[in-house]
Amino acid sequence: xxGVTQTPRYLIKTRGQxxxxxxxxxxxxxxxxxxQQTPGxxxxxxxxxxxxxxxxxxxFPGRFSGRQFSNSRSEMNVSTLELGDxxxxxxxxxxxxxxxxxxxxxxxxxxxxx
Amino acid sequence: AQSVTQPDIHITVSEGxxxxxxxxxxxxxTPYLxxxVQSPGxxxxxxxxxxxxxxxxxxxxxxxxxxxxxxxxxxxxKPSVHWSDAAEYFCAVGAGNEKLTFxxxxxxxxxx
Numbered sequence: 001x002x003g004v005t006q007t008p009r010y011l012i013k014t015r016g017q018x019x020x021x022x023x024x025x026x027x028x029x030x031x032x033x034x035x036q037q038t039p040g041x042x043x044x045x046x047x048x049x050x051x052x053x054x055x056x057x058x059x060f061p062g063r064f065s066g067r068q069f070s071n072s073r074s075e076m077n078v079s080t081l082e083l084g085d086x087x088x089x090x091x092x093x094x095x096x097x098x099x100x101x102x103x104x105x106x107x108x109x110x111x112x113x114x
Numbered sequence: 115a116q117s118v119t120q121p122d123i124h125i126t127v128s129e130g131x132x133x134x135x136x137x138x139x140x141x142x143x144t145p146y147l148x149x150x151v152q153s154p155g156x157x158x159x160x161x162x163x164x165x166x167x168x169x170x171x172x173x174x175x176x177x178x179x180x181x182x183x184x185x186x187x188x189x190x191x192k193p194s195v196h197w198s199d200a201a202e203y204f205c206a207v208g209a210g211n212e213k214l215t216f217x218x219x220x221x222x223x224x225x226x
Contacts, residue, residue: 004157033213043204043216056213090157092214101146103214107157 004106018079025093032074037088050096116141120217135190137205147188148206200224
């Protein structure tokens with residue numbers, strides 16, 4: 001069974017631009033979560049989608065948004081990029097059950113903002 | 115609110131020595147607890163998890179962890195480390211369909 005797939009793996013953007021990252025969950029998983037990882041802040045939860053609906057949300061500004069499609073694939077978008085948005089963005093998937101959830105991570109998308 | 119503390123930022127052990135990484139959590143109900151490992155430039159790989167039942171949990175790569183409710187701890191152990199175990203280790207807590215809360219991680223260095 002294929003794992004969580006994230007694209008692109010690496011990208012460089014300029015301040016003020018926007019970026020879209022993609023995540024394909026494990027087959028059969030309906031929940032997709034996004035995390036931002038930086039050296040200073042560690043792993044921070046962005047949001048979670050389940051069956052195309054945002055179910056949980058972290059404390060990030062509105063420039064960070066996401067969506068989930070009917071096939072459970074998810075995208076996250078960051079608009080008006082700032083230097084501080086440089087980070088590893090991790091996608092994770094799970095079945096989305098209310099108990100006993102195991103969350104599996106992709107290898108991440110490295111975003112550098114210059 | 116739930117929280118996780120990994121008190122050791124960096125640990126160095128000799129190859130073949132035993133290892134224990136500490137994790138303390140704060141959560142109002144019975145938590146689900148996880149240990150993940152991250153190699154440089156990679157995503158997080160699940161080592162083991164505790165949901166309920168036996169408080170000693172076996173994971174991959176020879177790791178185990180013990181849930182101690184009285185101490186709010188979920189420490190990770192390995193009897194004999196290998197050079198390939200050098201990585202960053204994250205403890206996480208969650209419950210139901212809530213988001214995972216991660217500790218700040220412990221970086222493990224192995225010396226020959």
